[in-house]
Amino acid sequence: MTVRLNNRTRLDSEQPTDESATTTASAKSEWRWGRASRVIRVAVTLVVAATLLAGTMWGSDDDFPLGPFRMFAGVNAPNEPAPDPRVEAVDATGVTVVLNEHNAGLRRAEVEDNENTYVAHPERLSLIADAYHARNPKAPLLDRVTLIQRWHEIRHSAATGHWRDEPLAVWVRPS
Amino acid sequence: MMTWLFAPVPKARVAALRTLTYAFVIFDLFVYDSWIRDRGAVPSTLYQPLLIARTLHLPEPSNSLVHWVFWLLLIAAVGALVTRGHPVFAWPVFVLYLEMLLVRMSYGKVDHDRFAFLVLLAVLPTVGAARHGDRTPSQRAGWALRVVQLAVVATYFLSSWAKLRYGGPGWATGSVLARAFLRKGGGIADLLATVPVIMIGSQIGIMCFELLSPVVFLLPRRWRYAAVGFFYSFHAMSFWLISISFAPHLVALGAFLPLENTRQLARRLRRRRGTETSPEPAGQVAATTSAAVVRIPDQVGSRSGVVVDDS
Numbered sequence: 022m023t024v025r026l027n028n029r030t031r032l033d034s035e036q037p038t039d040e041s042a043t044t045t046a047s048a049k050s051e052w053r054w055g056r057a058s059r060v061i062r063v064a065v066t067l068v069v070a071a072t073l074l075a076g077t078m079w080g081s082d083d084d085f086p087l088g089p090f091r092m093f094a095g096v097n098a099p100n101e102p103a104p105d106p107r108v109e110a111v112d113a114t115g116v117t118v119v120l121n122e123h124n125a126g127l128r129r130a131e132v133e134d135n136e137n138t139y140v141a142h143p144e145r146l147s148l149i150a151d152a153y154h155a156r157n158p159k160a161p162l163l164d165r166v167t168l169i170q171r172w173h174e175i176r177h178s179a180a181t182g183h184w185r186d187e188p189l190a191v192w193v194r195p196s
Numbered sequence: 197m198m199t200w201l202f203a204p205v206p207k208a209r210v211a212a213l214r215t216l217t218y219a220f221v222i223f224d225l226f227v228y229d230s231w232i233r234d235r236g237a238v239p240s241t242l243y244q245p246l247l248i249a250r251t252l253h254l255p256e257p258s259n260s261l262v263h264w265v266f267w268l269l270l271i272a273a274v275g276a277l278v279t280r281g282h283p284v285f286a287w288p289v290f291v292l293y294l295e296m297l298l299v300r301m302s303y304g305k306v307d308h309d310r311f312a313f314l315v316l317l318a319v320l321p322t323v324g325a326a327r328h329g330d331r332t333p334s335q336r337a338g339w340a341l342r343v344v345q346l347a348v349v350a351t352y353f354l355s356s357w358a359k360l361r362y363g364g365p366g367w368a369t370g371s372v373l374a375r376a377f378l379r380k381g382g383g384i385a386d387l388l389a390t391v392p393v394i395m396i397g398s399q400i401g402i403m404c405f406e407l408l409s410p411v412v413f414l415l416p417r418r419w420r421y422a423a424v425g426f427f428y429s430f431h432a433m434s435f436w437l438i439s440i441s442f443a444p445h446l447v448a449l450g451a452f453l454p455l456e457n458t459r460q461l462a463r464r465l466r467r468r469r470g471t472e473t474s475p476e477p478a479g480q481v482a483a484t485t486s487a488a489v490v491r492i493p494d495q496v497g498s499r500s501g502v503v504v505d506d507s
Binding site: 059062063066069070073074077078082083084085086088089090091092093094095096097098099100101103104105122123125126127128130131132133134135145148151152155156173175176177178179180181182 | 297343367377
C-alpha cells in the first residue's frame with residue numbers, strides 16, 4: 022500500500038495496517054508549520070554551503086567557522102626539518118616547567134603561530150609567565166622563560182631520529 | 197533533491213543523537229576541553245579576535261566572561277538534555293557553544309574538528325518534539341540529520357581541498373605526516389615516522405579518502421555503514437598514534453547511524469550472552485508495537501520503502 026506523507030514524498034509499506042493511517046496523520050501534522058519553513062531550511066542550507074565553499078576557496082582562519090579546513094594542510098618538503106616548539110620555564114627553585122594549555126592556558130600551536138612575534142619581542146614571553154601565575158598563584162615565580170625549537174631531521178618524508186634544540190627567544194625576570 | 201534533503205527518519209533516531217550531543221557538551225566542558233575555563237587568565241595582549249567576534253563586537257575573554265559562558269552553557273546543556281532538547285535550552289546551547297569556540301580559537305590557532313558538531317547544535321532545536329522509541333517518520337528530523345551528514349562529509353572533502361590549496365599536489369609526497377607524528381606521537385608513532393613508504397602511502401591514502409568521502413551518499417545501506425565504520429576507525433587510529441581524536445566530529449558522524457536501534461541491539465547482545473533469561477513483558481511488547489508504527493530502515497529517500505514493523 023502507499024503511505025502519502027505529503028505531496029512530494031511517497032513511501033511504500035509492505036502491507037496495509039491501521040498503523041499506517043496514524044503515520045499519515047502524523048506526517049501531515051508535522052507539515053502544518055507550512056511550506057515556508059521548508060523553504061527557509063533549503064535557503065539556509067544553500068547559503069551556509071555556498072559561504073563554506075567560498076571560505077574554503079578564498080577565505081582564511083579568520084572566517085571561522087566557515088573558513089578553510091586547514092589543519093595539517095601546510096606544505097612540507099620531503100627533506101624539510103620538522104619544527105617542534107615548546108615553551109620552557111625555570112622557576113625560583115630551579116625546577117624546569119614546560120608551559121602549555123593545561124598550566125598556562127595557551128596551546129603550543131598558538132605559540133607557534135606567533136613565533137616571529139616572540140622572537141622579535143622576547144619580553145612577550147612574560148605574558149605566558151603571567152598566564153601561568155594567574156592559574157597557579159601558589160607556584161614559585163618563573164624566573165626565565167625560553168621558546169625552544171626542536172628541529173627533527175627529515176629525509177625522504179620520514180624521520181631519521183636525529184634532532185637538535187635551538188633557543189629562539191629568552192625572557193629573564195628583571196632582578 | 198528536495199526529497200533527498202527531507203528524506204524522513206524515525207524521530208527516535210534524532211532523539212538518540214540529541215541525547216548524545218548534549219551529553220557530549222557537558223563532557224566537553226568538564227573533561228575534553230576543560231582547560232578552556234582558564235582562558236580568561238591569558239593576557240588580552242595575546243587575544244586575536246576572529247572576524248565574527250569583531251563583527252559582533254564580542255567582549256575580550258576575561259575570567260568572569262569565560263566563567264559566565266561556562267556555567268550558562270552547562271545549565272543550558274543540562275536543560276536541553278532533560279527537556280528533550282526544548283528550544284528554550286537548545287538555542288542557547290548553540291549560541292554559547294559558538295562563543296566558547298570563539299574564545300578557544302582566538303589566540304592564533306583555529307581547528308576544524310567542530311564544524312559538523314556546530315551544525316548539529318544548530319539544527320537540533322529545529323526538530324521539534326522527538327521521544328526515544330518514537331519511530332514516527334519525520335521530515336524535519338530527516339533534514340536535520342541530512343545537513344549534519346553533509347557537514348561531516350564537507351569536513352573531509354573540503355579539508356582535502358584546503359590541502360590542495362595550501363600544499364598543492366606535493367602535499368601527498370611531502371613530510372606533513374612525519375612532522376605530525378614527531379610532534380604529537382610517541383612510541384609506535386615515532387617508529388612509523390621513520391619509514392618513508394608508510395608516511396607517503398598514508399598521505400596518499402588520506403588524500404584519496406577525503407576526496408572520495410562524498411561517495412558515502414551513493415552507497416547502499418550496508419556499504420554506507422561500512423564506510424562510516426571506516427571513518428570511525430580512521431579517527432581511532434589518529435587518536436592512538438597522535439592523540440588527535442576529533443571527538444565532537446565523531447558525535448556528529450552518528451547522524452549516519454540508525455541510533456534508534458541501539459536499545460534493541462543491546463538487548464540482542466545481552467540475549468546472545470545469555471544474561472537475559474526472562475522473556476520481554478507482554479505490556480512492553482504491546483507498547484513497542486503501538487508506538488513503532490513504521491520502521492524506516494534508513495534515510496534513503498523515496499526510492500526506499502517504509503517497512504511496517506509488525507514484528
